[in-house]
Amino acid sequence: MRDPDRLLARAGVRGDPDRDQHFLVDDRVLDRLPTYITEIDADASHLLEIGGGTGALTDRLLALAGDDGNVTVVERDRDLAAFLREEFREEIDADRLTVIEGDALEVDLPAFTASVSNLPYGVSSQIAFRLLPEKRPLVLMFQQEFAERMVAEPGTSEYGRLSVSTQHYADVELVETVPKEAFSPPPAVESAVIRARPRDPDYEVDDEEFFLRFVKALFTQRRKTIRNGIRNTAHISGLERPDAVVDAADEDVLRKRPDAMSPSAFAELAQLALEVDTPAVDG
Numbered sequence: 001m002r003d004p005d006r007l008l009a010r011a012g013v014r015g016d017p018d019r020d021q022h023f024l025v026d027d028r029v030l031d032r033l034p035t036y037i038t039e040i041d042a043d044a045s046h047l048l049e050i051g052g053g054t055g056a057l058t059d060r061l062l063a064l065a066g067d068d069g070n071v072t073v074v075e076r077d078r079d080l081a082a083f084l085r086e087e088f089r090e091e092i093d094a095d096r097l098t099v100i101e102g103d104a105l106e107v108d109l110p111a112f113t114a115s116v117s118n119l120p121y122g123v124s125s126q127i128a129f130r131l132l133p134e135k136r137p138l139v140l141m142f143q144q145e146f147a148e149r150m151v152a153e154p155g156t157s158e159y160g161r162l163s164v165s166t167q168h169y170a171d172v173e174l175v176e177t178v179p180k181e182a183f184s185p186p187p188a189v190e191s192a193v194i195r196a197r198p199r200d201p202d203y204e205v206d207d208e209e210f211f212l213r214f215v216k217a218l219f220t221q222r223r224k225t226i227r228n229g230i231r232n233t234a235h236i237s238g239l240e241r242p243d244a245v246v247d248a249a250d251e252d253v254l255r256k257r258p259d260a261m262s263p264s265a266f267a268e269l270a271q272l273a274l275e276v277d278t279p280a281v282d283g
């Protein structure tokens with residue numbers, strides 16, 4: 001495997017934190033990341049990496065994909081993309097690696113089978129919610145506090161809109177926390193890796209967009225009861241008759257606060273809200 005410090009030296013770059021550049025330099029962490037894919041027997045024939053940097057993780061993903069598989073890496077920084085094309089010329093010529101130079105929020109993504117990425121933290125949420133609906137196994141590095149909110153259970157202080165919307169798409173677990181020293185330059189906060197295994201939720205929602213908007217609306221009033229939340233957030237949820245929704249809902253639910261509501265309880269309430277109200281379409 002390529003040595004991360006040598007890759008940094010060959011690229012001749014110093015990571016720029018203002019451009020979300022914190023390169024993994026701890027071999028043990030780099031070597032472990034692909035194992036979170038093999039552990040669950042996921043299809044590794046086409047791996048996607050967002051934010052290739054100097055290619056230390058890319059190298060491990062090429063090994064994971066094997067000689068018959070391939071990897072696509074997206075990198076926004078022009079110099080780093082040029083370095084990746086030079087460093088991995090053989091793999092590119094053998095059609096085992098594709099380097100896409102561009103912003104991961106804008107470029108067309110290939111039909112990947114799984115993604116392993118040490119995400120640029122400034123846009124990690126937007127990238128995660130680009131990847132999760134693709135319903136592929138994901139192993140993603142985030143700021144630790146963000147990762148903890150993604151995997152949080154109802155009734156905890158970390159549980160919120162992010163937990164419900166993440167868990168709508170996948171079973172998620174926090175598989176590893178990563179200290180700052182594993183990166184060069186070290187980020188300001190600790191990091192953590194989550195693994196997402198796609199599955200259908202154990203509830204039905206007819207209008208996914210409304211469900212996610214309704215959950216977002218109610219969590220803006222985290223300390224209020226669901227009763228008050230429904231009434232106070234119609235401008236966000238788009239409900240036109242919030243009082244009618246309150247009249248139709250169970251008293252037990254109306255008395256709760258959002259952080260005590262499981263995703264399926266939100267889904268049931270969202271379905272009811274749709275039955276008694278036709279929400280205005282966003283935008």
Ligand SMILES: C[S@@+](CC[C@H](N)C(=O)[O-])C[C@H]1O[C@@H](n2cnc3c(N)ncnc32)[C@H](O)[C@@H]1O
Pocket residue numbers: 019020021022023024025050051052053054055056057058074075076077080102103104105118119120121123
């Ligand atoms: C945290 S570093 C990870 C680099 C490398 N994968 C590693 O683990 O060492 C994130 C990388 O994403 C790139 N990046 C930042 N914003 C991006 C964006 N919007 N789209 C694609 N890449 C981006 C940065 O230039 C940087 O190389």
